[in-house]
Amino acid sequence: MLYHVSGTRARCLIDGELKQFLESGHVCVVATRDAGLRPDWGHAAGVRVLKDRCVLFLESTTGARSLNNLRDNGMIAAVISEPATHRSIQLKGRNARIREMNAAEKRLAARLAQSARQGVIEVGIAPRVAASWNFETLVAVEFELTGVFDATPGPKAGAEVK
Template sequence: MIPAQLAGFLESGVSVLVATRDARLSPDALRAMGVRVERGGAELTVFLPAATSREALANLRDNGRIAVCFSRAADHRSVQVKGRAVEVGEAGADERERLERYLDALAEAWGVIGIPARATLRLAHWPCHAVRVRVEGVFVQTPGPDAGAPLVDVAGRAP
């Protein structure tokens, strides 16, 4: 489950990377264009640009396994969510504004570390596929002694 205080972090302008694998266990990775944590926190929807997600979508249709890594550039706070894709479809026109807000927030966040906004704003982001993921585990990925540990005390422990 994803608690509300963590949902805010995941839905902010953090870097979102997605990893999938094929039947031979060969990995594929790509940049996502944000997420939406679904009500209750048991699922999230991750948005994959159509221009870069062909292999990932094939992998998800084959086995459904997915890992989504969230990382904030300014301090490297990072979280990984692992789960199974339960629905794959095209993102609706009503979601485009959400994705554009995400891209603006990412440009601002990366600007803090010197990446020009014009570079970030050129990332492929529309059209997108919406992948609904059933959350099976949440892990601390922030560099340090807890990296890789399950995020078990969701009420009192922030990654």
């Protein structure tokens, strides 16, 4: 199944395999910025890819600054990365809107968080430490997708996924 994503910055394609990778519960780190162009990072349980939008499950106790930035300008970037292989994809978006998660999203986010914990255990983090990784206070951040980029380390990192 192919997803044509509309956006002014990029027209990109998220195919079945890529969608599956993005939604399989890898580690997710987020970037936002404030009005003075000072960046911030946040962490998320993962993403759900919709037709031309994404819903990201951002951890809010550690993400106050990121949430303020999103309310200010709605610009967002997120990298989804598989710890064992470093395969990574960067999503870029705009017009981000913060909202409560619905019941289905809560169930999905819990599964994604559990899978992310498993991913770091595979690279040597102690299971009891991985279990304490906090994904308990999540909010949904829904944004318009403007670009999808390969972020796996290497000379091609940053290339747009076409």
